[in-house]
Amino acid sequence: MSINRRHFNAIAGAGALTWGLSANAPALFSAGKPRVVVIGGGAGGATAARYIAKDSKGALDVVLIEPNRKYYTCFFSNLYLGGFRDYESIGHTYEQLATAHGINVVHDWAEAVDRDKKQVRLASGANVAYDRLVVAPGIDLKYDSVPGYSVAASQNMPHAWKSGTEVALLKHQVENMKQGGTFVMVPPPNPYRCPPGPYERISMIAHVFKQKNPNAKIVVLDPKPKFSKQGLFQEGWERHYGGMIEWISPDIHGGIKGVDADAMTVTTDFDTFKADAASVIPAQSAGAIAAKAGLTNDSGWCPINPATMQSTIDKNIHVIGDASIASAMPKSGFSANSQAKSAAMAVRAALTDAQAFPARYANTCWSLIATNDGVKVGATYKAGEAKIEPTNKFISKTGESDDLRMQTYEESVGWYDGISKDIFG
Amino acid sequence: MIETRCISLAGVAIYLFLGTHAWAGDNEGDVAFGEYLSSQCVTCHQLSGASNGIPPIVGWDTTSFYQVMDTYRQKARENKAMQTIAAGLSDHDIKSLAAYFATIETTEN
Ligand SMILES: Cc1cc2nc3c(=O)[nH]c(=O)nc-3n(C[C@H](O)[C@H](O)[C@H](O)COP(=O)(O)OP(=O)(O)OC[C@H]3O[C@@H](n4cnc5c(N)ncnc54)[C@H](O)[C@@H]3O)c2cc1C
Numbered sequence: 001m002s003i004n005r006r007h008f009n010a011i012a013g014a015g016a017l018t019w020g021l022s023a024n025a026p027a028l029f030s031a032g033k034p035r036v037v038v039i040g041g042g043a044g045g046a047t048a049a050r051y052i053a054k055d056s057k058g059a060l061d062v063v064l065i066e067p068n069r070k071y072y073t074c075f076f077s078n079l080y081l082g083g084f085r086d087y088e089s090i091g092h093t094y095e096q097l098a099t100a101h102g103i104n105v106v107h108d109w110a111e112a113v114d115r116d117k118k119q120v121r122l123a124s125g126a127n128v129a130y131d132r133l134v135v136a137p138g139i140d141l142k143y144d145s146v147p148g149y150s151v152a153a154s155q156n157m158p159h160a161w162k163s164g165t166e167v168a169l170l171k172h173q174v175e176n177m178k179q180g181g182t183f184v185m186v187p188p189p190n191p192y193r194c195p196p197g198p199y200e201r202i203s204m205i206a207h208v209f210k211q212k213n214p215n216a217k218i219v220v221l222d223p224k225p226k227f228s229k230q231g232l233f234q235e236g237w238e239r240h241y242g243g244m245i246e247w248i249s250p251d252i253h254g255g256i257k258g259v260d261a262d263a264m265t266v267t268t269d270f271d272t273f274k275a276d277a278a279s280v281i282p283a284q285s286a287g288a289i290a291a292k293a294g295l296t297n298d299s300g301w302c303p304i305n306p307a308t309m310q311s312t313i314d315k316n317i318h319v320i321g322d323a324s325i326a327s328a329m330p331k332s333g334f335s336a337n338s339q340a341k342s343a344a345m346a347v348r349a350a351l352t353d354a355q356a357f358p359a360r361y362a363n364t365c366w367s368l369i370a371t372n373d374g375v376k377v378g379a380t381y382k383a384g385e386a387k388i389e390p391t392n393k394f395i396s397k398t399g400e401s402d403d404l405r406m407q408t409y410e411e412s413v414g415w416y417d418g419i420s421k422d423i424f425g
Numbered sequence: 426m427i428e429t430r431c432i433s434l435a436g437v438a439i440y441l442f443l444g445t446h447a448w449a450g451d452n453e454g455d456v457a458f459g460e461y462l463s464s465q466c467v468t469c470h471q472l473s474g475a476s477n478g479i480p481p482i483v484g485w486d487t488t489s490f491y492q493v494m495d496t497y498r499q500k501a502r503e504n505k506a507m508q509t510i511a512a513g514l515s516d517h518d519i520k521s522l523a524a525y526f527a528t529i530e531t532t533e534n
Contacts, residue, residue, distance in 0.1 A: 051464070334468060341464045357461050360513070362468070364506050378506055380513045392512045394505040411469075411506070414478025418469045 033061045034351040037120055037130035039110040039289060041066030041094060042163065043073070044321025044336030045136030046423045051344035052134075053101035059352045062103045063128055065110050065120065068163070069093065071424075074194065075333045076416050077160065077167045079368060082204030087168060096425030110137075113293035115314050132347045133317045135295060135302070136336070137287025138162070139193050142300075145283035146186065146259055153261035157278040161193060173277045174205050180215035181276030184266050186256060187222050188281040191301070193322050193331045195228035196377070198281060200367040203233065206241040207370055219273055220247040221266055223256055228330075229367060229377055235398045236369035286323035293317075301325045306383035307359050308346035309339050318343040326361075327387040328379070335363045337419055342383075359383045366412035372402070374409030453517070454487065459525025462518055465510070466526075474531025483529040490523035 038049045041064050049064040056062075072091045079085045097103040109123040119129045141159060143150050149157070160167040177183060183205060187198035202220060209216040226249075227233075237245045254269025264275045285291070285300030295302045295311050302319040303312040309324065311317045320343050321336030329335045342359040349356035364378030379393035396408065466482065474481040482490070496502040497511035498519075514522070 337468055338465070345461070355457070357458065360462075360465060362465055362510065364469075376506065378509060380509060392509045394509045396505070410478035412478070414476070415469050417475070417477050418467065418471050418479060421471055421473075422467050 033059065034131040035061040035063065035129065036132045036134065036347055036351070037128050038062065038064045038134040038136065039113075039120065040136035040138060040287065040321075041068070041071060041097075041105065042136060042138050042321065042336065043075075043333035043419075043423055044138075044340045045134060046071070046094070046097065047337045047340035048134045048136065048318075048320060048344050048347075049103050050097055050101055050423065050425055051341055052347055053097070053103050055344065056348050056352055056354070058102070060348070062101070063130075064094070064097065064103050064105045065108055065122065065128070066094070066105065067107060067109050067123075069107055072163050072165075072167075073333065073416075073420070074161070074163055074197070075419075078197065078200045078204045081167060081171050081174065081201065082207045082368070084204075084368065084371075092420060092424045094424065100425050110289050111292075113289070113317075115293065115317070118316060131316075131351055134340075134343055134347065135290055135293065135311075135317055135319045135323065136321045136340070137289045138322045139284040139286065139331075140288050141281075142283040142285055145189070146256060146280055148258040148260055149280055149282055150261075153259065154280070156261040156264060157259060157275075157280040159279065159281045161188075161197075161281050161284075170279055174208055175212065177209075177213060177216060177277040179213055181213070182217045182219060182274065183209075184273050184275035184278040185218065185220045186259070186266060186278075186280040187220065187224070187227070189223045189283050191331065192281070192284045194365070195330050195332075196233075196365055196367045199227060199229065199233045200369075201279065202245060203236065203241075203367070203369045206237065206244050209244060210241060216244065218245045219275075220245065221253055221256060221268055221273065222247060223250055225249050225251055228365075229375060229395070231398050232375045232396055233367070233369060236373055236375075240370040240373065284322075286319075290319065290323045295319055297325075299325070306386070306388045307342075309343040309359075310346065318347065328390045329361060329363055329381055329388050330365065332363055332365050333419065334365065334415075335361070337423060338362050361388060364415070366408065366415065368409060368412070372406040372409050374405055374407075374412055375400075376408055376412070454520035454522070454524030455517075456521070456524045456528060458518075459521035459523070462514075462522050463525050466522070469506075472529060474529075474533045476533075481531060481533070483526050483531050485523070485526060487520070487523035487527050490526060491519055494519045494522070 038045045049062050053062040070091045076090050094105040110120050111123045112121045119127045121127050158166045158170040160170045257267040259266050266273045290302050297303050302324050304324045309318045309320050311319050320339040322331040338361045348354035361381035366376045375396035377395040380391045381388050382391050469479045470482045474483045497507040
């Protein structure tokens, strides 16, 4: 088997080729094992690949397609922004997936999915045949949801809402903003990746300003009238950064009309705000490959079967993580990891004689408001008839003791270590 | 082992003593089912037994494991995340988890 695998890699690099089973050329190089292909090596996809490979103990070939050689987590990128982590501490490689679990990690883009032939075409031109496909491409940004915003505009007004270096650019701009200047933040409309994320980001920027730029102001022009953990954040902002952060609801500003990244302005129905630094996070949809593969509905996200995370459009495909419509489950790394395990079990049960147990899902999202002031929200879920439904939930309370808040923060540090190992081995 | 656990978890020690009567033994848990359920736990608790803000839960004896989980389920021990997770677990679930985690040896020292 390993000889075949190496053989594939060697030739695939050289040009277009269909690996293994395809509609009319049976098992040319394949050892005859069913093959699972996973698109996207983020929180969802890497977990799915790892669990499928680990638990099938060699009975399935697992190919993971991910363009990046290193994955920088969005989770804890806010802590990097605030100076609580260094950049390398949020980067993870795929080495363990290959060495410990025999996963073939192919660093390429999936460009198209031929659902009839059951194969994925890569940007390099090669095709990879699958028996089951897991699609986990995360999100793409709808730049034009904010008039005037674009990839070019994101240079001056970074969204930093996808894995990668953009958060380092944002950090640089925050740290070098002129003394006493104004930072303007435009959070995204629902539904979006990481509901408390924009507000944790605001907290971390305030934390930096408090030390380096104490007369700075932060103006938040929200398209939403309310947001995740609102009471907890607003209490914390008052307590730690009294007066620095002004959150403005659409009831007051009347709606975001557009941005001008050269003039550094954000215009609302009511007023134009001049920024010295800014972050604009536009509306989102499932990662582009999901729509290209025909797996999205009108909402731009992928409908799934709540028991197995199978696409309701194609039963040979499972969609997990941010790209999926997981109803009550927020789009988080924790959720993606949890959904991946349910999909992995369903895939193994379909392709091997593994037993499938009823799916269970969970999520917890921690947020850091200031040094040692952590809060959390979480829930457990089950597969209902048509949707994933919550079973039990919790949220931190306002007015909690400093000890409890510190413990909550420490928990989040433990979680980051735990989930990183659970995703990448 | 149980004694150490009692000291470290003084608040729940009483359950350990009652527990020997309330729950007969180790043989009711299903290890394979426990392994499946454990995938929900290892997002936070590391299988290696490493602890960094979240305590290790591998290699426990099954009785104390059951009792501790039950204290969360009864909300007799604080921690909202653990209480919420435990609330969704049946006796059989917990015993299966206990049976599975008991088979894992820590690789941390
Ligand atoms: C600032 C911020 C803070 C956050 N904090 C938290 C937190 O504290 N806790 C938490 O649980 N979540 C948090 N999140 C959310 C979390 O990052 C996402 O929900 C999670 O990454 C979703 O996982 P995923 O697998 O769906 O997508 P991703 O992790 O984005 O992975 C998708 C992968 O697919 C790859 N890909 C895309 N298209 C293709 C293609 N065509 N071919 C091949 N590969 C492709 C991408 O390169 C990427 O690596 C945060 C997010 C942000 C932005």
